[in-house]
Amino acid sequence: MVSEIDTVSTERDEAEESRSDVAKALSGTLQSSKFEPDGMALACSGGGYKSGAYQLGAFIRMNELGMLPKLKRITSVSGGSITAAFLGLQWKDLDWKDGVAANFADVVTAPLTHFFTTVTLDEPNIVRGLVPGLNAGEGLIAGYRKHLFGDATLQDFPDDETAPRFTLLATDFELNTLWRFSRHYAANYRVGRIDRPDFPLAQMVAASSGFPPFFCPIKLNLKSQPLTKQGGEDAHHARYTERSLLADAGIYDNLGLEPIWKRYGVLLVSNAGDPASADTEPQWWGKTARRALSLVHRQAENNRVRWLISLAQAGERKLAYFPLRGDVSDFPAGGAFSLSKVDAESARQEGVRLKAMKAPNFERLVRHGYSMSNAAIAMYLPQPQAKAPHWPILPL
Numbered sequence: 001m002v003s004e005i006d007t008v009s010t011e012r013d014e015a016e017e018s019r020s021d022v023a024k025a026l027s028g029t030l031q032s033s034k035f036e037p038d039g040m041a042l043a044c045s046g047g048g049y050k051s052g053a054y055q056l057g058a059f060i061r062m063n064e065l066g067m068l069p070k071l072k073r074i075t076s077v078s079g080g081s082i083t084a085a086f087l088g089l090q091w092k093d094l095d096w097k098d099g100v101a102a103n104f105a106d107v108v109t110a111p112l113t114h115f116f117t118t119v120t121l122d123e124p125n126i127v128r129g130l131v132p133g134l135n136a137g138e139g140l141i142a143g144y145r146k147h148l149f150g151d152a153t154l155q156d157f158p159d160d161e162t163a164p165r166f167t168l169l170a171t172d173f174e175l176n177t178l179w180r181f182s183r184h185y186a187a188n189y190r191v192g193r194i195d196r197p198d199f200p201l202a203q204m205v206a207a208s209s210g211f212p213p214f215f216c217p218i219k220l221n222l223k224s225q226p227l228t229k230q231g232g233e234d235a236h237h238a239r240y241t242e243r244s245l246l247a248d249a250g251i252y253d254n255l256g257l258e259p260i261w262k263r264y265g266v267l268l269v270s271n272a273g274d275p276a277s278a279d280t281e282p283q284w285w286g287k288t289a290r291r292a293l294s295l296v297h298r299q300a301e302n303n304r305v306r307w308l309i310s311l312a313q314a315g316e317r318k319l320a321y322f323p324l325r326g327d328v329s330d331f332p333a334g335g336a337f338s339l340s341k342v343d344a345e346s347a348r349q350e351g352v353r354l355k356a357m358k359a360p361n362f363e364r365l366v367r368h369g370y371s372m373s374n375a376a377i378a379m380y381l382p383q384p385q386a387k388a389p390h391w392p393i394l395p396l
Contacts, residue, residue: 037265039072042164043257044270046078046209046250047324048352049116051272053362054324055083056112057369058270059104060392065383066099071164072264075256077249079354080272081168081208085201086112086148088166091158110395111148117362117396119147122354126214137210137218140354145202153198157183167259169249170207173217175235178252179207179244180259190235191244192227199225207246209354216247255304261317266381269308270373271323273301322376324348324368334375337389339367359396367391 042062044055055076062068076084090108094101101107121143129136145151157166160183168181172188179188181204186197199220210216222243229236249256255271305321312319325348328338338344347368350361357365374389 032263035263035265036072039264040067040070040266040268041073041075041260041264042071042268042270043255043260044074044076044080044084045256045272046080046248046254047272048079048209048211048354049082049357050324050350050352050365051079052082052112053116053357053365054272054347054369055080055270056109056116057366057371057392058322058373059083059087060109060366061370061373061389062268062377063101063104064387064389065377067377067383068101069096069099069163071268073165073167073260075167075169075259076208077169077254077256078209078211079352080256080270081205081249082115082144082148083112084166085168085205088157088163089149089152089201091163105393109392113362113394113396115147116357117359118356119143120354120356122214129214137206137215140210140215141200141202141206141218144205145200149201149205152201154181154183154186154201154204155196155198156201159183168204168208169253169256169259170204170210170246171249171252173245173247173251175240176252178249178258179246186225188235188240188244190233191240192229192233192236194222194225194227197225208249210246211248211250217245218247220244220246253304254301257304257308261308261311266318267308267320268373268377268381269319269321270369271301271305271321271325272369273324318381320373320376320380322369322372324365324372326372328371328375331375331379334377334379335389337374338371339364344368363394363396366394 045051047054059068074084087108093107095103121140125136125139125143128134128139165182165184170179170181172179175188175190177188177190179186181197181199185193185195186199187193203218203220206215207218207220210218220243222241227236227241254273255269257269261267308317308319308321311317327344328334328336339347343364347364350365370392371389377383378386
């Protein structure tokens with residue numbers, strides 16, 4: 001595992017590199033000065049509870065394959081941060097043997113299954129936000145604290161010596177930059193860095209999943225955990241160093257790629273983004289605006305995916321990309337273990353909410369994440385003596 005603490009200058013270099021021309025990105029010349037060609041990292045996309053369930057399915061399969069401890073970093077966005085942060089919190093209680101946690105079902109799968117199928121956070125907190133003096137974002141934080149994270153902080157994540165580095169992402173609503181929150185540091189390349197931050201996990205997950213307009217921005221008080229300036233931060237002054245306004249990480253990077261794609265040579269990308277659909281002519285301005293924003297968001301995501309695939313085709317990266325909107329048949333060398341076409345399509349069309357899911361819907365999404373990750377890994381990153389896939393048993 002990565003033992004050194006990254007510097008803000010490295011984070012800044014990576015962010016600046018992302019603005020360079022596409023030709024360099026496609027040629028593979030864009031990479032961190034600390035590039036690890038054999039380092040393996042996982043990016044978990046956003047998408048509400050839908051993403052959380054899909055990511056859980058992928059984690060279950062990766063655990064069976066003994067891959068989780070091999071990861072150098074796990075980045076997560078929005079709904080993906082719910083599942084990834086909970087895995088990070090529970091890591092110390094997992095019983096590892098030969099890279100496989102024998103008690104994964106009890107320690108990770110069961111609590112998340114209960115949460116995703118019984119707890120609704122969006123509707124009651126949206127209503128709460130309409131009451132003068134109350135805040136929907138604070139309600140979201142309280143919900144995550146009550147049902148999943150308690151009083152845990154970033155310092156309750158495992159150390160890099162024993163686990164991947166768990167990095168939760170959020171968008172700086174004012175600066176249009178990415179905040180990275182991990183056990184070792186919190187950093188924004190334009191503002192500075194906090195070493196060993198102890199922000200509450202519930203707040204970090206709420207910020208990562210605080211989709212607009214209801215749950216953002218979430219105000220993060222920085223006065224008690226001052227940011228250090230490494231040099232070059234153009235926004236290192238009181239307006240941004242005393243507090244930050246955070247929003248859903250998907251606004252900036254819904255795939256969670258920014259911290260890993262120029263740093264590691266082996267990339268797994270679990271994309272639970274919505275499928276593109278041919279929409280009928282919108283009947284009112286609200287639907288028109290929502291459709292336009294969705295198209296802009298999708299185009300940005302597609303560009304990132306094209307870069308990744310081009311890098312993989314050029315031999316610059318090894319890539320296992322498994323999108324929720326895909327199908328196991330996209331990976332013919334990965335086997336035929338999959339949902340029926342009807343169930344897979346139902347999983348793709350699940351709504352993006354923070355709302356308790358019906359048991360069959362949740363199970364479909366977990367199974368889809370399980371089968372898609374299995375097929376992509378088997379085709380592009382085959383594991384020696386891989387355990388044959390079988391549908392995970394969920395406590396429903």
